[in-house]
Amino acid sequence: MSIYLDHSATTPLDSKVLEKMQPYLTSDFGNASSSHSFGQEAMKGVDWAREQLANLFGCQFKELIFTSGATESNNIVIQGIVKAFCANNQEKKYHIITSKIEHPAIIEVCQELEKQGLIETTFVGVDKEGFVSVDEIKAAIKDNTILVSIMYVNNEVGTIQPIREIGKMIEKVNKTRIKNIELSSKKAGTFDKLYFHTDAVQAANYCKMNAPYLHADLITISGHKIYGPKGVGALYIHEGTPLKSINWGGHQEYNVRPGTYNVSGIVGLGAAVELINNEQFTMHNEQIRKLRDKLIEGIKNKIDKVKINGSLGNRVPSNINIAFENAEGESMLLMLDMEGIAISTGSACASGSLEPSHVLSAMGVPPVICHASLRFTLGKGTTEQEIDKVIEVLPPIIERLRKMSPFDK
Amino acid sequence: MSIYLDHSATTPLDSKVLEKMQPYLTSDFGNASSSHSFGQEAMKGVDWAREQLANLFGCQFKELIFTSGATESNNIVIQGIVKAFCANNQEKKYHIITSKIEHPAIIEVCQELEKQGLIETTFVGVDKEGFVSVDEIKAAIKDNTILVSIMYVNNEVGTIQPIREIGKMIEKVNKTRIKNIELSSKKAGTFDKLYFHTDAVQAANYCKMNAPYLHADLITISGHKIYGPKGVGALYIHEGTPLKSINWGGHQEYNVRPGTYNVSGIVGLGAAVELINNEQFTMHNEQIRKLRDKLIEGIKNKIDKVKINGSLGNRVPSNINIAFENAEGESMLLMLDMEGIAISTGSACASGSLEPSHVLSAMGVPPVICHASLRFTLGKGTTEQEIDKVIEVLPPIIERLRKMSPFDK
Numbered sequence: 001m002s003i004y005l006d007h008s009a010t011t012p013l014d015s016k017v018l019e020k021m022q023p024y025l026t027s028d029f030g031n032a033s034s035s036h037s038f039g040q041e042a043m044k045g046v047d048w049a050r051e052q053l054a055n056l057f058g059c060q061f062k063e064l065i066f067t068s069g070a071t072e073s074n075n076i077v078i079q080g081i082v083k084a085f086c087a088n089n090q091e092k093k094y095h096i097i098t099s100k101i102e103h104p105a106i107i108e109v110c111q112e113l114e115k116q117g118l119i120e121t122t123f124v125g126v127d128k129e130g131f132v133s134v135d136e137i138k139a140a141i142k143d144n145t146i147l148v149s150i151m152y153v154n155n156e157v158g159t160i161q162p163i164r165e166i167g168k169m170i171e172k173v174n175k176t177r178i179k180n181i182e183l184s185s186k187k188a189g190t191f192d193k194l195y196f197h198t199d200a201v202q203a204a205n206y207c208k209m210n211a212p213y214l215h216a217d218l219i220t221i222s223g224h225k226i227y228g229p230k231g232v233g234a235l236y237i238h239e240g241t242p243l244k245s246i247n248w249g250g251h252q253e254y255n256v257r258p259g260t261y262n263v264s265g266i267v268g269l270g271a272a273v274e275l276i277n278n279e280q281f282t283m284h285n286e287q288i289r290k291l292r293d294k295l296i297e298g299i300k301n302k303i304d305k306v307k308i309n310g311s312l313g314n315r316v317p318s319n320i321n322i323a324f325e326n327a328e329g330e331s332m333l334l335m336l337d338m339e340g341i342a343i344s345t346g347s348a349c350a351s352g353s354l355e356p357s358h359v360l361s362a363m364g365v366p367p368v369i370c371h372a373s374l375r376f377t378l379g380k381g382t383t384e385q386e387i388d389k390v391i392e393v394l395p396p397i398i399e400r401l402r403k404m405s406p407f408d409k
Numbered sequence: 410m411s412i413y414l415d416h417s418a419t420t421p422l423d424s425k426v427l428e429k430m431q432p433y434l435t436s437d438f439g440n441a442s443s444s445h446s447f448g449q450e451a452m453k454g455v456d457w458a459r460e461q462l463a464n465l466f467g468c469q470f471k472e473l474i475f476t477s478g479a480t481e482s483n484n485i486v487i488q489g490i491v492k493a494f495c496a497n498n499q500e501k502k503y504h505i506i507t508s509k510i511e512h513p514a515i516i517e518v519c520q521e522l523e524k525q526g527l528i529e530t531t532f533v534g535v536d537k538e539g540f541v542s543v544d545e546i547k548a549a550i551k552d553n554t555i556l557v558s559i560m561y562v563n564n565e566v567g568t569i570q571p572i573r574e575i576g577k578m579i580e581k582v583n584k585t586r587i588k589n590i591e592l593s594s595k596k597a598g599t600f601d602k603l604y605f606h607t608d609a610v611q612a613a614n615y616c617k618m619n620a621p622y623l624h625a626d627l628i629t630i631s632g633h634k635i636y637g638p639k640g641v642g643a644l645y646i647h648e649g650t651p652l653k654s655i656n657w658g659g660h661q662e663y664n665v666r667p668g669t670y671n672v673s674g675i676v677g678l679g680a681a682v683e684l685i686n687n688e689q690f691t692m693h694n695e696q697i698r699k700l701r702d703k704l705i706e707g708i709k710n711k712i713d714k715v716k717i718n719g720s721l722g723n724r725v726p727s728n729i730n731i732a733f734e735n736a737e738g739e740s741m742l743l744m745l746d747m748e749g750i751a752i753s754t755g756s757a758c759a760s761g762s763l764e765p766s767h768v769l770s771a772m773g774v775p776p777v778i779c780h781a782s783l784r785f786t787l788g789k790g791t792t793e794q795e796i797d798k799v800i801e802v803l804p805p806i807i808e809r810l811r812k813m814s815p816f817d818k
Contacts, residue, residue, distance in 0.1 A: 002446075002447075004447060006440075006443060006445065006447070009439075009440040009442075009443050009448075010438065010439065010440035010443075010669065011438070012435075012438040013434055013435065013438055018434055018435070021434075025422055025427055025430075025638070026421075026422065026427070029419065029420070029421040029422055030418075030419065030751075031415075031418040031419035031633075033418075034415060034418050034419075034751070034753060035739070035742055035743075035746070035753070035754075036415065036742065036745075036746040036751040036752070036753070037411075037746055037749075037751065038411075038413060038415065038751045039418075039751075068477030068478075068481070068640065068668065068671070069477075069668045069669060069671075070668075070669075071656060071658045071659060071667050071668035071669070072477070072656060072668065074658060075656040075657065075658065079656075103658065104657070104658045104659060104667075105656075105657065105658025105659065105667065105668075106658070108657040108658050109656075109657045109658060111657075112657050222669075224440075224669060229434070229671075229673065230669055230670065230671045230672055230673065230674070231477065231640050231641065231669075231671025231673075231674045232640065232671075246655070246656075247480060247481060247484040247488075247514075247518075247655075248484065248513070248514065248517040248518045248520075248521050249480045249483060249484065249512065249513045249514025249515070249517050249518060250480060250513060250514065258480050258513075258514065259477065259478045259479075259480035259481065259514075260419065260478060260479075260480070260631075260633060260639055260640075261639065262477070262478075262638075262639045262640025262641075262674075263639055264638065264639065264640075265639070265640045265671075265674070330444070333444055333445065334444075336445075337444070337445040337446055340446075342439075342443070342445035342446065342447045342448075343445070344443060344444070344445070345444075
């Protein structure tokens with residue numbers, strides 16, 4: 001029996017999603033940019049998908065672009081907004097605020113643009129439970145701050161960040177900026193609005209995604225984290241948000257994201273979002289939470305010296321990040337894998353890295369505990385039988401590894 | 410009956426390709442960057458695909474990266490090489506040579522980097538048959554030229570460019586550059602090698618793709634032009650070619666192209682390339698050529714005042730680009746579409762544009778003839794029955810449109 005508990009790395013494709021994709025993998029193979037009926041059939045699929053995403057975000061069709069995934073969406077946000085501002089004012093150095101627990105597709109892009117001398121970045125920290133502070137973000141805002149980018153749900157510890165509160169705070173900042181401009185009787189053109197982006201890749205299965213509710217200008221999502229296909233993502237862009245293209249070569253997606261439409265992928269993303277639109281907050285999430293809590297209880301009852309990383313209070317129901325003192329992460333992963341159980345020691349993007357998790361480190365978790373931590377992420381297909389099996393298999397593995405550890409006495 | 414004669418816009422997914430993709434759309438859904446066996450199974454698929462592409466290009470595994478398609482591959486080439494050179498020497502302005510008949514994903518990227526003041530570009534022309542001149546390219550090379558990018562097969566007229574000859578000429582240029590450096594006893598570091606890229610998107614079904622044979626440093630291909638899936642492409646990068654990443658956020662593909670592997674897409678591209686490796690130059694292409702020539706004959710016999718655009722001599726067997734004097738392109742397209750026949754007036758990327766084709770214009774075709782031109786592109790599934798039907802349906806359409814034309818007397 002194979003047990004997959006790494007749903008934050010990727011999810012299986014839902015069979016209903018594959019069913020919706022199937023025509024676009026066979027008969028409806030047209031290029032959606034072609035004028036003839038093969039093209040029109042393909043574009044119908046793209047439009048249908050766009051409708052599902054417009055429902056999810058509560059937005060207009062034209063406020064959405066499809067991309068090749070979250071990494072591209074996040075790069076378009078950071079690079080695109082910096083390019084747009086720099087195009088208007090090449091002299092000025094702009095400022096971006098993000099957090100220490102973001103995905104590398106945010107952190108590394110900011111670091112790269114810093115290196116190029118284009119921006120300065122503030123990376124706000126998190127408390128020991130894994131939460132950013134709205135006040136700390138507010139305090140970091142300067143006159144030249146053009147973007148705040150905070151992830152909705154952390155991929156390693158599952159903590160849900162106060163996105164709506166940040167969005168509302170930023171709206172107030174913008175009102176003050178407008179007021180100050182009016183008072184100083186500068187031209188309206190001198191007003192640099194502050195924009196708000198959230199990488200919602202890990203949130204879409206569990207949290208409210210309505211853009212006006214969140215007061216977000218930019219939202220990233222990915223197909224393969226929500227039981228959709230890999231190689232496709234999207235970006236919500238509130239009307240009027242300045243973004244320059246980072247690639248060129250075709251008129252697709254309002255010139256922001258050129259390239260032939262990945263029709264089956266886009267339809268798959270749409271179908272995955274349709275499932276969310278219909279099922280969210282209802283069927284699966286309570287079941288996932290029950291099984292997650294059962295797994296935590298089972299582990300705590302059978303294994304001593306374990307510690308949950310991050311808050312359990314405000315975390316998606318699928319995530320457990322837990323440290324097994326004096327047991328080494330990669331070894332636990334391998335031994336569980338030999339029992340057919342797939343989990344991870346952190347994010348897939350950082351797998352193989354010897355560095356301690358940047359997320360746990362930001363939470364003040366000591367390196368030795370980072371390296372003893374595992375991430376279990378449940379999915380809607382996870383069964384009670386699977387959880388029972390993990391609870392049965394895990395204790396002897398931990399015991400064996402602890403015996404091998406020079407630190408365990 | 411639907412007849413698809415727009416294979417240069419996109420091709421149907423080969424059923425054998427879909428079959429190879431199927432496991433990765435169902436059971437083998439892992440994230441290829443994950444350490445556990447789900448991840449390893451996914452990576453096996455990626456590796457298998459890489460092997461097919463290494464066979465196609467005659468290259469090493471590490472000389473290949475997977476992308477989201479040709480537009481991204483081409484952007485990585487142009488932006489990436491300029492970034493790499495500029496990182497070493499921020500003062501110098503570099504020079505790129507390309508042609509007037511390239512895809513917008515080359516032309517527009519060069520124009521954009523020109524606008525940013527990073528490069529200057531020479532767009533060489535073509536003769537009236539649609540061919541670039543090796544001598545003209547050679548004459549355009551300057552001391553600061555770092556890249557020549559010439560497409561292998563033109564997407565609109567199907568002409569096969571002298572890629573191998575250009576590659577050999579560039580090798581000689583590099584030998585001279587090295588020699589001059591030695592003579593002037595400058596440091597080796599001051600030697601700027603000239604690199605050669607070919608966008609081979611439209612060539613892979615028909616032409617030799619071996620990189621050492623072509624003397625190419627960089628080669629772009631796309632899945633959906635070779636009976637593979639949309640949303641996936643690749644780039645051959647000869648070892649040592651300087652390319653900086655244009656996106657950041659993950660360690661995938663040697664840090665050049667970050668993001669979760671689109672496993673099913675990559676396997677699909679591999680499977681499409683496997684078909685080429687096994688079947689190219691044999692079964693299909695002779696059949697396609699025969700049907701293409703039959704279509705040309707049929708049209709010429711039944712319709713007067715027609716003219717083939719571009720050379721028939723050195724053109725892929727699938728392409729006809731033909732002008733029907735005094736008949737309007739979009740109207741022909743629509744009326745053929747009503748008969749179930751899908752063709753195009755140019756490239757899908759430019760569909761809906763009122764500008765005359767930049768390719769035909771570069772060949773000296775007057776605007777009025779550009780607007781009267783149609784592109785038929787046959788595929789390996791095209792049947793004689795389909796060609797007969799087109800020959801039957803087309804003449805009355807042309808006749809009707811010419812009657813409506815103020816120019817036809």
